[in-house]
Amino acid sequence: MGKTLYQKVWDAHTVGTLSDGRTQLFIGTHLIHEVTSPQAFGMLRNLGLTVKYPSRTFATIDHIVPTINQDEPADPLAAAMIDAIRKNCDDFGVTYFDLKSGKQGIVHVVGPEQGITQPGSTIACGDSHTATHGAFGAIAFGIGTTQVRDVLATQTMAMESLKVRKIEVNGKLRPGVYAKDVTLHIIRMLGAKGGIGYAYEYSGTTFDNFSMEERMTVCNMAIEGGARCGYVNPDETTFEFLKGRPYSPTGDDWDKSVDEWKSFATDADAEFDDIICINAEDIEPTVTWGISPDHGISIGESIPDPAAADPDEKAVIEEALAYMKLPAGTPIKGIPIDVAFIGSCTNGRLSDFREAAKLLKGHKVANGVKAIAVPGSQITAIQCEKEGLDKIFEEAGFEWRAAGCSMCLAMNPDKLVGDQICASSSNRNFKGRQGSPIGRTVLMSPIMVAAAAVEGRIADARETFDVSDDSAA
Amino acid sequence: MAIAPITQVSGTAVPIPGADIDTDRIIPARFMKCVTFDGLGEYAFYDVRFDPESGEKTDHPLNDERFNSASILVAGINFGCGSSREHAPQSLTKYGFSAIIAESFAEIFYGNSTTLGLPCVSSNRENIDALKAACAENPTLQVSIDLDTMTVTAGDLSFSVNMPASARQALLAGKYDPIKELLDNNDKIEATATSLSYVG
């Protein structure tokens, strides 16, 4: 019987079995950022340990970086965090993509961009959206700070093996429907807890035809569906993306690596613990109405009514709607917004800005809406600027910012104020997520954010930008 | 690096309302601007303990003086979902909690907690609701979690709880912080590293 990519990568990286039954798993690539690493280095120092393979850890800063002027840490606490990572990387010989390097950015944008993220590898990072790297056929886990310590000290961590669920999406997405809608649709279908205990293998013709950026968008939110990681099997699209990147293999090594990468792909006769099939044509532009990423509905639907819900759901819907201050049972389309945010490790890449700029051209952000576009990395920013996308955003009334996590979780100065409601291309709509304890988040694709910005309310981008079924051809 | 086994946790308990309590709620991101975990205790559940608009204390159970000395948290389904931040269980231990009983836990939170020696046990809704009601009625009720027998007892109430075998074993053996064992396997680590072409 064949094996899944997950099993092959797991087996290749297994060091042994620990006394509690867990696997000691080798982590080939370790990514760190300023929020979850200083305490780990502290623990390392307390135990008198050092970094086992410094060349296998890569660092950058993203969460707290200001996006108006990157060089000015907004407050002393942020400055202390930047100082700490600089010093730690320096002391232990870890590669660090600093603000001045031209390579800084959200860690999950930087890894792929640099060619650090490679098929058949294991990747860990003290950040739950590490699942993003699975788009390359890597097994990538978000970990806690004590585990960051473990990986620094031993390049391994203790891990329980997962089951594998294949999520097959076949067919062509309808015009105006994007990878973000696919991932929101899956989470809506299977629930925010549906993936607990699983790795998700995303496959099918829709994924075959997806770009690497689209694959990353879907894998990014595997964690929102409860899965510990998600991946897509590596193929020519993957290799094409990686070729020529700074950390990609070169010369003879390149061909050898490609052969090896191919060998990690799931075998045709592999068995899965579960299989889900979705028809791409059934997926609609999807937005959230509540406080969990699985509170999703398509743009044509109405906000749920607790009165009509089953008793189990009732309290959850009531709590969500009380927080969101949204009217039960009315269409989600037309709900006014205050802020529009395009960015984050889910949708802060070149293709996201290209697509949004293409549609935004000639449109203006509605009066009273604060709209910001935040590239995921310095390299993304420069690529966008070369193509003049920044100008299109600015002409439309968006602020064009510097690279960072920004309003995805608002550890920098970009925050919602009071109960502002934000149309956001990020990945979490938890209470208080965007910096105000009563701020409200509505998740959607970057294109839907652009449409909401233009209309000043939650809108169907296909109508705002006149995207019709026949314009797709 | 020897650590003491954890076989039993006893104390009074505080019931926390709500399902899907995410780690952003356990510790809001703005309090994560720190380079050590030391001061996190006072910010646990900050945005539900203090009204975001008025800054006044809310009627959240953690503000209820009768629960001041509680060391066990009782919660609903999918506790600790969302971000992988270890700041969440760290803030709970620093606040004074030494165990959590819930309907279910999110995976990363669960792992982070176990590594800190903060046992997380689960049971069905009926049992959890009964325990919550009993604690609400009598905040001085002694609740005891026995990892040997995997039972929770509280007054007349007694029910069995679950925990993955590996976590239970690690807590009972005092090996929940795996660092020593990981380090001990250095030779095998190096052999694995050599076998991987991209590490090489």
Ligand code: SF4
């Ligand atoms: S963009 Fe958001 S989700 Fe992604 S790493 Fe930054 S804070 Fe986390």
